[in-house]
Amino acid sequence: MMLELKGLSSGYGAIEALKSIDVRIDKGEIVTLIGANGAGKSTTLRSITGLVTPSAGEVIFEGRTLNGRPTHEITALGISMVPEGRAIFANLTVLENLEMGAYLQKDRTQNAASLERVFTLFPRLKERRKQAGGTLSGGEQQMLAIGRAMMARPRLLLLDEPSLGLAPLLVQAIFGAIDAINKEGTTILLVEQNANAALRHSHRAYVLETGSIVMEGPSERVAADPRVKEAYLGEK
16 A cells, blocks of 8 residues: 555635545555545645645555655655646746756756656657746646656656646547556556546546545446446436
């Protein structure tokens, strides 16, 4: 097991967004969280990375508790997040954005190898490496956000709505990249409103409703459940 959330509750002030959830992610998996807006999916990721302080429960990564650790320390332990909305540095070039992802990495040889890995994954970023991040298309900015996270050489990659606002062809490209990153050995926790794509490209799934886990299991089995079909896949 790489990551375990044990009885995790979390929220914002008096608002409890997560209610004692239990989640496990094994090494090498892609695990997806699906659910409606406001279900607690992004709060789950933010609680793992220390951006939101859990009110109860525990976050355990590779046998170590993350509770109380600052975000930069959690990143240094091997967890990177691609936030919803991408949050790239608009005024920095593509290359400078990627270098920011390697901020905690001191080995220049490894950083050069990581950069080549990103450029192999996303050749368009190599073509635009001197271009300001803010001038990229939405799909290119998503590639840049993923590439920046990969520069930290994470063992666990958290993705928050990577297909949001993208055209179908770009969605296909992003999920192809997610599969490639996973096949190279990176474990992935995916939050995604495009439940069809998320369930096709993951090994296991959890369904969140109003802060609680209401279903879990292999992605194929979750996708075949009539309740999931009707609520999230647009089928009856």
